[in-house]
Structures are given as structure tokens and as C-alpha cells.
Amino acid sequence: MTLLEATGLTVRYGGVLANTDVTLHVDAGEVVGLIGPNGAGKTTFVDAVTGFTAARGTVTLDRRRLDGLPPHARRRAGLARTWQAGELFGDLTVRQNVAVAAARGPLRNLWSDLTGRAARTGDVDTALEMFGLQFVADRRPGELSLGRQKIVGVARALAGGTRAVLLDEPAAGLDTDESAEFGGHVRAIAAAGPGVLLIDHDMNLVFDVCDRVYVLDYGAVIAAGTPHEVRADPAVRTAYLGAPAEAGAPSEADAGAPQEVPS
Numbered sequence: 001m002t003l004l005e006a007t008g009l010t011v012r013y014g015g016v017l018a019n020t021d022v023t024l025h026v027d028a029g030e031v032v033g034l035i036g037p038n039g040a041g042k043t044t045f046v047d048a049v050t051g052f053t054a055a056r057g058t059v060t061l062d063r064r065r066l067d068g069l070p071p072h073a074r075r076r077a078g079l080a081r082t083w084q085a086g087e088l089f090g091d092l093t094v095r096q097n098v099a100v101a102a103a104r105g106p107l108r109n110l111w112s113d114l115t116g117r118a119a120r121t122g123d124v125d126t127a128l129e130m131f132g133l134q135f136v137a138d139r140r141p142g143e144l145s146l147g148r149q150k151i152v153g154v155a156r157a158l159a160g161g162t163r164a165v166l167l168d169e170p171a172a173g174l175d176t177d178e179s180a181e182f183g184g185h186v187r188a189i190a191a192a193g194p195g196v197l198l199i200d201h202d203m204n205l206v207f208d209v210c211d212r213v214y215v216l217d218y219g220a221v222i223a224a225g226t227p228h229e230v231r232a233d234p235a236v237r238t239a240y241l242g243a244p245a246e247a248g249a250p251s252e253a254d255a256g257a258p259q260e261v262p263s
């Protein structure tokens with residue numbers, strides 16, 4: 001079932017066409033990747049969907065039109081995002097960071113979906129446990145590794161009735177182990193029902209955890225499909241390698257070795 005749908009999104013910054021007629025959907029329980037070279041328009045797309053930049057086109061969540069609404073109204077409708085730069089409150093503990101977001105949301109929230117319990121104060125603890133944060137609940141974000149801070153950021157984004165979440169480069173700066181752990185959390189979120197749009201330059205993470213992947217280049221979608229299909233797409237190789245792809249189907253070995261995108 002289509003949960004989040006953007007149709008014909010177009011964003012112009014002065015002379016720069018940052019998104020051109022971008023159409024993309026995320027189903028409930030699905031992890032969808034959005035990749036593309038630097039400057040391709042990925043963050044612009046997140047900004048446009050969540051209402052942080054003006055765009056032409058439509059955005060629906062559960063068939064409800066969200067375009068034209070301000071960001072806080074889209075958030076209240078169940079659309080959440082994370083930011084490339086950390087958005088945690090440095091003076092609050094991890095528990096307080098999650099609790100603040102949970103308290104703002106509607107009564108029926110993700111944690112109750114996940115646990116089958118009614119939303120109560122104790123659900124913040126349940127949420128912390130789900131993301132393995134219970135042992136650092138009383139610490140401040142600055143005392144945690146970057147990986148843990150990212151996970152707290154996702155926990156915050158998911159608190160409070162989130163139906164779909166857009167994760168903007170959540171794994172930037174994580175080491176290989178942290179990134180793999182993070183990928184497990186992303187899959188767990190989708191397994192509980194919400195749809196996830198994952199933007200990241202870590203191609204191994206994206207291809208490992210995503211059900212489908214869209215590729216942006218110069219603001220437009222140039223490819224979409226399963227990770228296997230996208231990896232093998234000559235247009236994607238051209239976009240990343242900056243040279244025309246060789247004729248003929250790529251080998252299995254090539255397809256199994258995703259290109260690390262320089263950041």
C-alpha cells in the first residue's frame with residue numbers, strides 16, 4: 001500500500017533547477033533508498049516533501065494531500081525527517097531528547113504500535129530499549145559516539161505518531177560496524193509498519209537494507225528499481241563514474257561491488 005507519494009516535485013533555486021519533476025513513492029513497511037552524486041538534489045527533495053522549501057507538485061501521506069502545509073503540520077500528520085547535522089538538544093539527556101519528541105506527538109505513537117501497549121510514560125523506556133539506548137539514557141548526546149548520536153536522532157524522529165520517516169545521510173561518519181548496526185535498526189523500523197526513505201552515500205548500507213532504490217542526477221530521477229537492477233543500470237554508472245558506461249550488461253562481479261560514492 002502506497003504510504004508516502006511525491007508526484008512531479010520541482011524545486012528551483014534562482015537559476016538552479018534542484019529537483020525536476022521528481023516522482024517517488026514509499027510503501028508502508030518499506031525501506032526505499034534515494035541516492036545520487038553530490039549536488040544531485042537529494043536533500044532538496046527531503047526539504048520539499050517535508051515543507052522546508054517551496055516546491056511545485058504534490059505530496060500525499062496515506063492519500064492525504066500535504067503539499068502547501070507548513071512543516072509542523074506535515075510532522076503532525078505523521079511525516080518525520082532527520083537532518084544531516086545533528087538535531088539533538090545538547091543539554092538534555094538521551095531519555096529527555098526522545099521524551100520531548102514523544103510528548104509532542106499524537107497519542108497513538110510508534111512505540112505503542114511496536115509493543116502493542118498504550119502510549120504511556122514508560123513507552124519512552126521501551127523506545128530506548130528498542131534502539132539499544134537504555135544504557136546511555138541518562139547521558140548527554142555529546143558523551144556518546146557519533147553512531148549512538150545518530151541512533152538517538154532516529155529514535156527522536158520516530159517518536160510521536162510517525163508514519164513515514166526521511167533519513168538524510170544518517171550514517172555519515174559511522175564506521176563499518178556502526179553502519180551495519182544502524183542498518184539493522186532501519187529494517188526494524190520498517191518491519192514495525194512505517195515507511196522509510198533512506199538517503200546515504202554509503203552504498204553498501206543502501207543496497208543492503210533497501211527494498212527499492214531511486215537514483216537522482218542533476219535533480220531528475222534517472223533510475224529506479226531493486227538494488228540489483230539499479231547497480232546494473234548503465235545510466236547510474238555513468239552518473240557516478242562521469243563517463244559513458246561500456247556497452248553490454250555489467251558482469252555479476254561488477255554488480256555485486258557497489259561503487260563507493262565520493263563525498
Ligand SMILES: Nc1ncnc2c1ncn2[C@@H]1O[C@H](COP(=O)(O)OP(=O)(O)OP(=O)(O)O)[C@@H](O)[C@H]1O
Nearest residue numbers: 013014016018036037038039040041042043044045
Ligand atoms: N538553499 C539553496 N539555495 C540555492 N541553491 C541550493 C540551495 N540548496 C541546494 N542548492 C543547490 O541545489 C542543488 C541540489 O543540492 P542538494 O543539497 O539538494 O543536493 P544533494 O544531492 O543533497 O547533495 P549532497 O549529496 O552533497 O548533500 C545543488 O546545485 C545545490 O547547490
